[in-house]
Amino acid sequence: MVTIADIAKIAGVSKSTVSRYLNGGSISDATRKKIERVIDANSYSPNKFAQSLKAKKTNIIGTIVPRLDSYATSQTLIGIDEQLRELDCQLVISNSSQDLNREIENIYSLAKQKVAGIILLATEITDGHLEAFRQAQIPVILVGQQHDQLHSIIHKDYESGYELGKYVLQKGHRNIAYLGVTEKDIAVGIKRKEGFKKAVEGQPDTLVHYFETSFNIKGAMERVPEIIEEYQPSIIVCATDNIALGALKAAYMKGLRVPEDLSLTGFGGYDITEITYPGITTAKFYYKEAGRMAAKDITKLVNGEELGKISFTKYEIIERESVDNLL
Amino acid sequence: MVTIADIAKIAGVSKSTVSRYLNGGSISDATRKKIERVIDANSYSPNKFAQSLKAKKTNIIGTIVPRLDSYATSQTLIGIDEQLRELDCQLVISNSSQDLNREIENIYSLAKQKVAGIILLATEITDGHLEAFRQAQIPVILVGQQHDQLHSIIHKDYESGYELGKYVLQKGHRNIAYLGVTEKDIAVGIKRKEGFKKAVEGQPDTLVHYFETSFNIKGAMERVPEIIEEYQPSIIVCATDNIALGALKAAYMKGLRVPEDLSLTGFGGYDITEITYPGITTAKFYYKEAGRMAAKDITKLVNGEELGKISFTKYEIIERESVDNLL
DNA sequence: CTGAAAGCGCTTACAG
DNA sequence: CTGAAAGCGCTTACAG
Numbered sequence: 001m002v003t004i005a006d007i008a009k010i011a012g013v014s015k016s017t018v019s020r021y022l023n024g025g026s027i028s029d030a031t032r033k034k035i036e037r038v039i040d041a042n043s044y045s046p047n048k049f050a051q052s053l054k055a056k057k058t059n060i061i062g063t064i065v066p067r068l069d070s071y072a073t074s075q076t077l078i079g080i081d082e083q084l085r086e087l088d089c090q091l092v093i094s095n096s097s098q099d100l101n102r103e104i105e106n107i108y109s110l111a112k113q114k115v116a117g118i119i120l121l122a123t124e125i126t127d128g129h130l131e132a133f134r135q136a137q138i139p140v141i142l143v144g145q146q147h148d149q150l151h152s153i154i155h156k157d158y159e160s161g162y163e164l165g166k167y168v169l170q171k172g173h174r175n176i177a178y179l180g181v182t183e184k185d186i187a188v189g190i191k192r193k194e195g196f197k198k199a200v201e202g203q204p205d206t207l208v209h210y211f212e213t214s215f216n217i218k219g220a221m222e223r224v225p226e227i228i229e230e231y232q233p234s235i236i237v238c239a240t241d242n243i244a245l246g247a248l249k250a251a252y253m254k255g256l257r258v259p260e261d262l263s264l265t266g267f268g269g270y271d272i273t274e275i276t277y278p279g280i281t282t283a284k285f286y287y288k289e290a291g292r293m294a295a296k297d298i299t300k301l302v303n304g305e306e307l308g309k310i311s312f313t314k315y316e317i318i319e320r321e322s323v324d325n326l327l
Numbered sequence: 328m329v330t331i332a333d334i335a336k337i338a339g340v341s342k343s344t345v346s347r348y349l350n351g352g353s354i355s356d357a358t359r360k361k362i363e364r365v366i367d368a369n370s371y372s373p374n375k376f377a378q379s380l381k382a383k384k385t386n387i388i389g390t391i392v393p394r395l396d397s398y399a400t401s402q403t404l405i406g407i408d409e410q411l412r413e414l415d416c417q418l419v420i421s422n423s424s425q426d427l428n429r430e431i432e433n434i435y436s437l438a439k440q441k442v443a444g445i446i447l448l449a450t451e452i453t454d455g456h457l458e459a460f461r462q463a464q465i466p467v468i469l470v471g472q473q474h475d476q477l478h479s480i481i482h483k484d485y486e487s488g489y490e491l492g493k494y495v496l497q498k499g500h501r502n503i504a505y506l507g508v509t510e511k512d513i514a515v516g517i518k519r520k521e522g523f524k525k526a527v528e529g530q531p532d533t534l535v536h537y538f539e540t541s542f543n544i545k546g547a548m549e550r551v552p553e554i555i556e557e558y559q560p561s562i563i564v565c566a567t568d569n570i571a572l573g574a575l576k577a578a579y580m581k582g583l584r585v586p587e588d589l590s591l592t593g594f595g596g597y598d599i600t601e602i603t604y605p606g607i608t609t610a611k612f613y614y615k616e617a618g619r620m621a622a623k624d625i626t627k628l629v630n631g632e633e634l635g636k637i638s639f640t641k642y643e644i645i646e647r648e649s650v651d652n653l654l
Numbered sequence: 655c656t657g658a659a660a661g662c663g664c665t666t667a668c669a670g
Numbered sequence: 671c672t673g674a675a676a677g678c679g680c681t682t683a684c685a686g
Contacts (some may be wrong), residue, residue, distance in 0.1 A: 050679035377663035
């Protein structure tokens with residue numbers, strides 16, 4: 001391995017000068033050229049560990065994800081990865097397998113690794129998180145959830161819920177089931193539902209029942225038959241595309257046609273909602289874009305730049321075939 | 328930040344002794360207890376950079392993935408992550424976005440970061456890869472592809488192709504389309520097809536046509552209609568579940584019922600194949616298990632243990648509703 | 655603009 | 671079993 005001392009010797013200068021060259025200190029044109037040549041010729045690259053040890057900082061951004069096998073996670077990570085690459089930062093991904101304690105451990109562990117900043121694909125922010133961030137003393141960007149003490153990138157959960165609600169009413173649905181998730185997840189469990197509620201509130205002759213299920217497909221598959229039997233809604237508005245996928249399967253298994261016998265909507269805009277039959281009408285979020293924004297923002301924070309507490313990504317209602325027009 | 332010198336001073340011993348405690352050198356019981364207490368009380372943890380700088384090695388395993396948004400990648404990563412965590416190794420994920428050159432760059436970049444070993448979720452191994460591995464001088468495990476110069480974990484592509492072929496014949500299909508992928512991908516493009524070929528070879532009155540498409544759903548959606556129109560196969564055997572998903576959508580869009588008008592099979596065993604309607608019959612691979620094996624094997628290699636060149640994961644034909652029984 | 659020196663937080667022979 | 675010393679490959683005041 002060639003070191004800075006080797007380069008210095010070959011170039012006939014001191015290590016300090018080479019270091020200055022590397023870090024953009026002032027240097028004469030002649031020596032600059034000389035050093036450049038020697039570095040190229042020996043394909044030298046500085047030892048990151050020595051740099052970090054001395055400079056006490058890194059250009060590593062840690063990203064904590066709740067799970068690896070989700071469309072939202074994958075897309076967000078792709079966005080972060082792309083943007084960080086452009087920014088010449090390194091990405092370290094830390095998986096917490098949907099375990100909040102592990103998530104908090106991951107914060108400490110990233111801090112110990114001296115990452116320059118942390119991006120957290122958040123689900124729920126507890127006091128444990130806050131305490132970890134406080135101790136870590138590292139810039140943080142939340143993606144997907146909002147918190148007044150932290151910077152965040154969030155999706156327009158409320159607005160998309162509202163617009164989707166209006167859409168459903170406009171299609172003539174008056175007996176509606178809303179299949180949501182735990183309110184511990186503020187964005188998904190509360191905001192989407194609140195937006196939807198606002199849209200249907202005051203609509204005459206309209207029945208809306210609210211239910212809760214888990215985030216996975218199987219959970220929805222089990223939940224939906226009861227809902228149908230008990231309330232016979234004309235539509236089930238699902239808080240995520242995964243839930244909608246489960247509902248679709250459940251409907252098929254009950255021999256119901258979608259959308260003739262039962263309409264369905266989702267949130268997320270996962271690629272797969274275009275491939276099912278029928279395609280699922282959904283509120284599409286731009287996860288990759290959110291990832292890019294998070295990456296840009298975290299580097300701003302790392303560089304001490306000012307930043308608004310909150311940024312929004314756009315959304316779009318994608319109309320496909322899973323909602324029947326009752327009018 | 329508390330350092331080894333602090334601990335030494337508080338405990339009233341030398342840094343060497345603390346270091347020995349940390350690295351399992353011989354030490355008296357009394358000092359061991361003393362140091363332990365002091366370390367706990369000050370929640371000290373060694374600076375990784377200093378350790379790596381001195382010891383010239385890390386416990387980081389680099390994993391290179393071709394893409395982040397694929398079921399196989401996610402599951403394999405989950406397996407690697409779980410296992411590496413048990414083994415107290417750190418995981419760094421490097422995404423090459425399906426770009427072979429970037430993949431090779433990633434090898435060099437991981438080598439520069441002094442990772443202890445590399446796991447490559449491989450698609451195609453070029454001379455560029457080999458050269459990079461040679462220069463890096465780091466243990467490598469391939470997942471999903473085989474190469475005689477490298478260690479690998481591979482799925483039973485040939486065997487599963489064979490068994491699926493036999494299954495299809497047993498269901499009475501005699502006019503078959505096989506929709507494969509590029510032969511550059513030896514495992515997916517060649518092995519699966521060869522296994523299938525072997526199974527149908529010599530079967531009387533049987534027509535098999537072979538086609539090629541890309542790995543994504545859209546590609547298959549475009550390709551399938553032509554195939555149906557020109558050859559009217561009773562079944563399309565797809566080289567991946569994604570292709571099967573595309574074929575299913577294409578069939579629906581042509582107004583064909585699956586499996587009555589057209590049967591379908593896939594490879595992979597993605598969760599989503601259970602959710603579609605009908606569920607897709609597929610050769611399921613155990614990606615998570617492969618990931619765990621890769622993690623175990625790479626640490627063996629890192630520790631200088633002997634290892635066979637190749638390990639296989641199991642597979643299973645999952646019979647669902649997408650194949651009609653013609654007999 | 656340039657160099658000598660100190661030091662970042664560890665580990666590892668070498669003595670004792 | 672324990673400690674003093676050297677050194678890993680950098681960076682950063684401090685002089686000149």
